[in-house]
Amino acid sequence: MKQVAQNYKSGELVVLDVPPPGCAPGGVLIRSLYSLISTGTELMKVGEAKLSMLGKARARPDQVKKVLDTVAQQGMVSTYKKVMNKLDSYTPLGYSLCGVVVEVGAGAEEFSVGQLVAAAGNEFALHAEYNWVPLNLCVPVPDGVPAEQAAFSTVGAIAMQGVRQAEVQLGDTAVVIGLGLVGQLVVRLLVAAGVRVYGIDTVEDRCRLAEKAGALHCSSPDEAGVAALERSLLAASNGLGADHILLAAGGHSNGPVETAARLARDRARVVDIGKTKLDLPWNAYYDKELDVRFSRSYGPGRYDDRYELEGIDYPAGYVRWTERRNLACFIDLIAREQIDVGSLIAGQFPITDATNVYQQLSTNTLPGVGFLFEYPKTEEDAAAAASSGGGAPGSADGGGLGAGRGSSGHDTTRRREPAGGPASAGGVRVGFVGAGNYASSMLLPQLQKGSGVVLGRVATNKSLSAANAQRRFGFGAVSTDADEVLNDASLDAVFVVTRHSSHAELACRALATGKAVFVEKPLALTDDELDQIVATVETTGNDRLMVGFNRRFAPLLTDLKDRFGDPGGNLSLRYLVNAGKLDSTSWYLDAGKEGSRFAGEGGHFIDTLGWWLNSLPTEVYAVPGPDAGDVLVTLRFANGSVGTISYVGGGNARFPKETIDITGGGRNGRLDNFQSASVWTGRKPSTRKSRSTDKGQQHELERFIAAVRTGGPMPIPFDSLVATTRATIAVDRSIASGKPERV
Numbered sequence: 001m002k003q004v005a006q007n008y009k010s011g012e013l014v015v016l017d018v019p020p021p022g023c024a025p026g027g028v029l030i031r032s033l034y035s036l037i038s039t040g041t042e043l044m045k046v047g048e049a050k051l052s053m054l055g056k057a058r059a060r061p062d063q064v065k066k067v068l069d070t071v072a073q074q075g076m077v078s079t080y081k082k083v084m085n086k087l088d089s090y091t092p093l094g095y096s097l098c099g100v101v102v103e104v105g106a107g108a109e110e111f112s113v114g115q116l117v118a119a120a121g122n123e124f125a126l127h128a129e130y131n132w133v134p135l136n137l138c139v140p141v142p143d144g145v146p147a148e149q150a151a152f153s154t155v156g157a158i159a160m161q162g163v164r165q166a167e168v169q170l171g172d173t174a175v176v177i178g179l180g181l182v183g184q185l186v187v188r189l190l191v192a193a194g195v196r197v198y199g200i201d202t203v204e205d206r207c208r209l210a211e212k213a214g215a216l217h218c219s220s221p222d223e224a225g226v227a228a229l230e231r232s233l234l235a236a237s238n239g240l241g242a243d244h245i246l247l248a249a250g251g252h253s254n255g256p257v258e259t260a261a262r263l264a265r266d267r268a269r270v271v272d273i274g275k276t277k278l279d280l281p282w283n284a285y286y287d288k289e290l291d292v293r294f295s296r297s298y299g300p301g302r303y304d305d306r307y308e309l310e311g312i313d314y315p316a317g318y319v320r321w322t323e324r325r326n327l328a329c330f331i332d333l334i335a336r337e338q339i340d341v342g343s344l345i346a347g348q349f350p351i352t353d354a355t356n357v358y359q360q361l362s363t364n365t366l367p368g369v370g371f372l373f374e375y376p377k378t379e380e381d382a383a384a385a386a387s388s389g390g391g392a393p394g395s396a397d398g399g400g401l402g403a404g405r406g407s408s409g410h411d412t413t414r415r416r417e418p419a420g421g422p423a424s425a426g427g428v429r430v431g432f433v434g435a436g437n438y439a440s441s442m443l444l445p446q447l448q449k450g451s452g453v454v455l456g457r458v459a460t461n462k463s464l465s466a467a468n469a470q471r472r473f474g475f476g477a478v479s480t481d482a483d484e485v486l487n488d489a490s491l492d493a494v495f496v497v498t499r500h501s502s503h504a505e506l507a508c509r510a511l512a513t514g515k516a517v518f519v520e521k522p523l524a525l526t527d528d529e530l531d532q533i534v535a536t537v538e539t540t541g542n543d544r545l546m547v548g549f550n551r552r553f554a555p556l557l558t559d560l561k562d563r564f565g566d567p568g569g570n571l572s573l574r575y576l577v578n579a580g581k582l583d584s585t586s587w588y589l590d591a592g593k594e595g596s597r598f599a600g601e602g603g604h605f606i607d608t609l610g611w612w613l614n615s616l617p618t619e620v621y622a623v624p625g626p627d628a629g630d631v632l633v634t635l636r637f638a639n640g641s642v643g644t645i646s647y648v649g650g651g652n653a654r655f656p657k658e659t660i661d662i663t664g665g666g667r668n669g670r671l672d673n674f675q676s677a678s679v680w681t682g683r684k685p686s687t688r689k690s691r692s693t694d695k696g697q698q699h700e701l702e703r704f705i706a707a708v709r710t711g712g713p714m715p716i717p718f719d720s721l722v723a724t725t726r727a728t729i730a731v732d733r734s735i736a737s738g739k740p741e742r743v
Helices: 041-049 053-059 061-074 076-087 153-166 181-192 204-212 223-236 255-263 282-288 323-335 351-362 379-388 437-449 463-473 482-486 500-512 527-540 555-564 597-613 697-710 718-737
Strands: 002-007 013-017 027-037 090-092 096-104 116-120 130-134 138-140 173-177 196-200 217-219 242-247 264-272 291-294 345-350 370-374 428-433 453-459 477-479 493-496 516-519 545-547 572-578 617-624 631-637 642-648 658-664 667-672 676-680 685-689
Touching (some): 002 351, 002 463, 027 138, 027 351, 090 463, 096 130, 096 153, 116 130, 116 153, 153 242, 153 291, 153 323, 173 255, 181 196, 181 204, 196 204, 204 217, 217 223, 242 255, 255 264, 255 282, 345 351, 428 437, 428 482, 428 697, 437 453, 437 463, 437 697, 453 463, 453 482, 463 477, 477 482, 482 500, 493 500, 493 697, 500 516, 500 527, 516 697, 545 718, 555 667, 555 676, 555 685, 572 597, 597 617, 597 642, 597 658, 617 718
Parallel strands (some): 173 196, 173 242, 242 264, 264 291, 428 453, 428 493, 493 516, 516 545, 572 642
Antiparallel strands (some): 002 090, 027 096, 027 130, 096 116, 116 138, 631 642, 658 667, 667 676, 676 685
């Protein structure tokens, strides 16, 4: 399918051919008819991408701080790789569309195939021929509403939320500063609500367009224009001024907020809808005691994954106007002809012309505010449009995905080769299920430069992720269907690098095909999941399994272990992990689905201790730490040694992330964040340092690929993978019980 994308590093805009997304539970798969270009948000993003690296840093100081903190913890080289991986990737554009439902996921049965819908979301309602959209970001379009007008619904909801934040009443007076796409819609909504509206914009045509929609007077933001508008405003309000100022402008000028204070009445409301400079002139705002408010996107529910992704609605008695109800309300206003968006449409362009359209918009050579991309239509669309006078299409063609999507076409009943056999001639062919930031920055670059490795096929949930992986690493085939990787008979090994909740199921399915399997930690989140993996190995005889416990392969740590030697007797080990605070958008916060934070990361540290001791954990005792997510763990091992792990998030972001101390037999060893390692065996310590923070990914992959190529044993024994995973799972169980738990 076609999709518009941009490379944030180079600024390049392209229309890509990418695999269409699958239909996941909790939402619907939509074939796009029209998608609206947000001439504010999208052009700002396009402009930022064309800046130099210094310009990008100045535009996003919040991201610069995160990068500096990461450098302090992980070193310059690792941080550079991660940053470049994020920048040098195609990112999507678009967030407002109208299309036809072609497939309905479980839990979204209120929709039906062939139904016309409007959809929202900058991760879902993209400029693409097909999009999967979750339930709460999708609403039906009533009969008689043209699809091209329904495509305005998301931007309309943004404007509507701004109007709701202003709490306007009949007879109020409002000034809209900024008459672009959002501003024009705000004007129309205010007029429909019985408000006397004034407007300000630098473009005269936009002022006249707003006046045609019902604004009483619109002018330019220069002194003469503002003075003329002020006279008209004061005359209409009996000298009071505006009850509401709605800022729908963008840019770096402080003019809008200064003008707002000039035109506002005493104790008026100023609502910021756009992204403009807000250096509030204290005296002016204090003297009038102005009420400054922000309008957050489409409305309540925005940025809440439970609402947007899990479909958990807010009760109307507590939250009357959620983002979905705002979408539906805006569509209803169009249906009842109480708001006109048809007059805002300045151009409709085929999706294939997207790069040229953005170029013209960036250079201001396309007049107007409303521009749509249109997508190839079917015969059913044409017939439905003819019968409804431009209304909703009544049927769909199945999304153009082909009959039986989800089936790879391979014979899944084929005879399996015995587990442990060497790879086929021509190199080790590998496939990836998932290709997110970790895979793209830490695993795939190592495999790409390794000799004798062929990147055969990749499958990701998001279409652009697959396209990025193919462009950067040269995969032979891409898909959004994991089955196409799992059932590819030409592959020798499968990498599972997806979200934690899917690891165990995908690992079992991959093992059942007879392939070698690399699973990024954790291997499983529950004992039941781990039991299923053990049962699969026993049933298939395929124990060719590796988990991404890379620290045991780190050069500085393996060298430290060699230098420490075997002092005889038991040891005591302490592992301090300065995990840091979680970002508010992290999916680690969804512990109910993805497991606790320690469940996701703790296996690394337990495996490292067990590897050093050459022993398996037998007992776990854990207590919660002072901050949410903190865990203090004590582990007993079969050889009598004891290890402790302090996994804490309340430390300083610039403090090293990982420190390991080893004590026993008159010796001490210490690893400082994989950058320096010291051993005390005599009178003076012996210290070695590394220029980079090498946590062993390269050596881990080399060992795994060598085992696949030769048919030799996996780098980590299967019983060790199971014991480490059981110990990690037992940590949460011990916290709940307050007692030690057997592994």
